[in-house]
Ligand SMILES: O=C(CO)COP(=O)(O)O
Ligand SMILES: O=C[C@H](O)COP(=O)(O)O
């Protein structure tokens with residue numbers, strides 16, 4: 357049993373309070389390997405942004421939970437070495453059981469998500485409450501979820517969005533005691549958030565997806581004023597990455613994300629954590645494909661993972677400075 361405090365990590369409490377007051381959102385970036393972690397920390401140090409390092413169940417399986425935990429501990433030191441001690445949260449993304457959340461808390465995570473949104477309402481409440489009781493005894497913060505995002509999530513496929521029902525949120529947050537609430541207002545995971553048929557085209561033929569349901573967000577904010585809201589599935593799917601990937605041998609189709617303007621709007625509301633993973637995957641894949649295609653003689657992983665890391669850092673700096681508004685808040 358190790359407390360996150362011994363590792364130099366922080367929970368989300370203060371960060372969310374300041375983010376709501378200051379009308380910005382904290383970036384929650386997923387990491388699975390060294391290069392991703394380096395890019396996240398380098399970008400957030402350079403732009404002086406607080407950061408949430410997210411670990412999914414898939415990441416734990418891929419990279420080993422212990423290694424990831426030590427990497428997060430190393431990230432705190434790495435930031436200082438780069439010249440600025442930013443607040444770092446180590447967060448479990450989409451925890452699906454009490455045992456998994458407990459495991460993470462016991463090994464030094466400072467924040468966990470328990471995603472009971474796929475269960476019937478009362479089961480979601482009971483599971484979330486159980487995690488909150490254990491987490492709060494260790495000063496760890498908890499994110500719960502109401503509403504289901506369309507698409508694949510936690511190995512469950514939902515054909516349609518089930519939007520969060522504003523009339524449920526007061527009951528859910530008071531009975532569970534969660535510190536933040538993930539909601540469903542039209543975002544989804546992955547790089548194919550909308551089909552072209554759901555979009556309109558602007559004068560240049562660029563596909564414009566339907567807007568997020570900000571009316572639902574506003575209704576939720578009225579019900580629980582000042583309560584921290586989380587947006588999953590918030591990648592924007594930059595078309596330049598999709599084009600580079602496809603130019604150098606990829607076959608991504610109908611890749612459409614959430615326009616940045618809408619994320620800026622969300623960040624200025626009670627949304628104080630914005631989850632981004634797919635954009636980072638696209639940035640790395642574009643860079644790796646370009647190197648492998650244009651320099652066929654290269655076989656040193658540093659020669660393609662290095663440029664991938666550089667591109668990722670650039671992307672994350674853009675997010676903190678131009679989209680989430682978290683730059684300068686650390
Ligand atoms: O919500 C996410 C992680 O929990 C990531 O969402 P994206 O797939 O839109 O990056
Ligand atoms: O919520 C999904 C995140 O992007 C993590 O994805 P993953 O489960 O493939 O690691």
Ligand SMILES: [Zn+2]
Nearest residue numbers: 471473501509
């Ligand atoms: Zn969910």
Ligand SMILES: [Zn+2]
Nearest residue numbers: 545588589631
């Ligand atoms: Zn998610």
